Amino acid sequence: MKTKQIVLASRPKGTPTAANFRIETITLSEIKNGEVLLQPNYFSVDPYMRGRMNDTKSYAEPFQIDKPINGGITATVLESKSDNFKSGDIVVGMLPWQEQSVVSEKGLQKIDSKIAPESYYLGILGMTGLTAYFGLMHICKPKKDETVVVSGAAGAVGVVVGQIAKIQGCRVIGIAGSDEKVVLLKNKFGFDEAxxxxxxxxxxxxxxxxCPNGVDIYYDNVGGEISDAVIANINFNARIALCGQISLYNSTEIPVGPRIQPMLLTRSVLMQGFIVGNFSAHFPEGMKHLSEWVKDGKxxxxxxxxxxxDNLPTALIGLFKGENTGKMIIKA
Incomplete structure (x- = not known):
């Protein structure tokens, strides 16, 4: 059986272009015991993928030249030689960018699309929601009436962070890249200001x-000059969750900015970088709260x-132009 896949054709210098990707046709292998044949339904497109296009050491292995890009995908099981999955099951996992794929059952998780839309398992009920939850609740530990600032606030993680902070009784300010996103943050997601x-x-x-009383919590999704401006307003004993640095991902040189360490030192500020996998032991806790809040309409x-x-590369490039509001998803 033949199928299409999208591979990394070359490593980008600066912002990725269409030339860094290639669509090719391959022949799928026969299904072996413990494997399933999948038909993808929704593909997750995420900023961290840019880092994996570089041949550098990081928390995730770099994508390999001439090998398929992979990421979060929901898919339907077409054929199964697994005791854990049957034809028709909907699953989520880290899967290759292919129109169909034969993969091991390991790493796949069955989902119930009756609880929430299937695509939510790539977002608010998946790694995106858990990233927002743990960065805010475990690192920043918000208290009632504190001021929380979120950069990249209209992105997939940012909109969830702001709402969780509101549930905790905080005052929430979002930073975003258009007037339309500012209105959305205030009117739909309950941010106090944007x-x-x-x-x-x-x-x-x-x-x-x-922020007349200063900033108690900063959830940093972007870095760069935006973070410089926020940290200049940081309070004593503030907490900063370092989640993303999208403003710097395509830099070809290391930019020089304000030296923030003296401010962190003299104001006793905690800054902690993290990835969601750091909190894997606590995933059931995070999923419990997220599911309840979604179900309750909070x-x-x-x-x-x-x-x-075929539009997956264009969607990934679009992330760095701010073309998404919330989670960027491609429907197969």
């Missing part, structure tokens, strides 16, 4: 204006859903 970093003339002053979610397998 700032468009692309139109502000002085982000540091604007943050001070909407957590809302938004997705940017594109169509077509």
């Amino acid at each position: 700032i468009n970093y692309k139109t502000t003339k002085d982000l540091k002053k604007d943050i001070a204006k909407v 957590l809302k979610f938004t997705e940017t859903i594109g169509n077509g397998f």
Whole structure:
């Protein structure tokens, strides 16, 4: 059986382009015992994938040249030689960018699309939601009436962080890249204030204006000049969750910014970088809270859903132009 796959054709210098990807046709192997044949339904497109396009040591193995990109995918089991899955089951796992794939049963998890839309298991009920939960609740440990600032607030993780902070009784300020996203954060997701970093003339002053009591918690999804402006307003004993640095992922040189260590030192600030896998032992706790909040209507979610397998590279490149609101998903 033949199928299409998308491979890494070359490693990007700076922002990825279509030339860094290649679509090719392959022949699938026969299904062996303990394997399943899958038909992908939804593909997750995430900023961390940019780091895996580099041949550098990180928390995840780099993508290999001429090998398929892989990421979070929900799929239907078409054929099974596994005792744990049957034809028709819907599963989620880290899978190759292929129109169909034969994979081991290991690492696959059955999902119930009656509880929530299938794509939610790539977002708010998947790694995205868990990332938001653990970064805020386990690292930042919010207290009632504290001020929380979220950068990349209209992204997949950011919209969840802000809402969880509101559930904890915090005042929440989001930073996003368009007036439409600012309105969405305030009207749909309950943020108290939001700032468009692309139109502000002085982000540091604007943050001070909407955070008159300073910043107690900063959930950092972007890094760069935005984080410089937030940290200039940081309070004593503040906490910073370092989740992403998307503003720097495509840099070809190391940018020089303010030296923040003296401020962290003199104000007794905790800054902790993390990946969601650090908290794997606590996943049941996170899923319990997220599921309850979604079911109770306390957590809302938004997705940017594109169509077509061939559009996966375009969707990934679009992340770095801010083309997504919430989770970027491609429907097969």
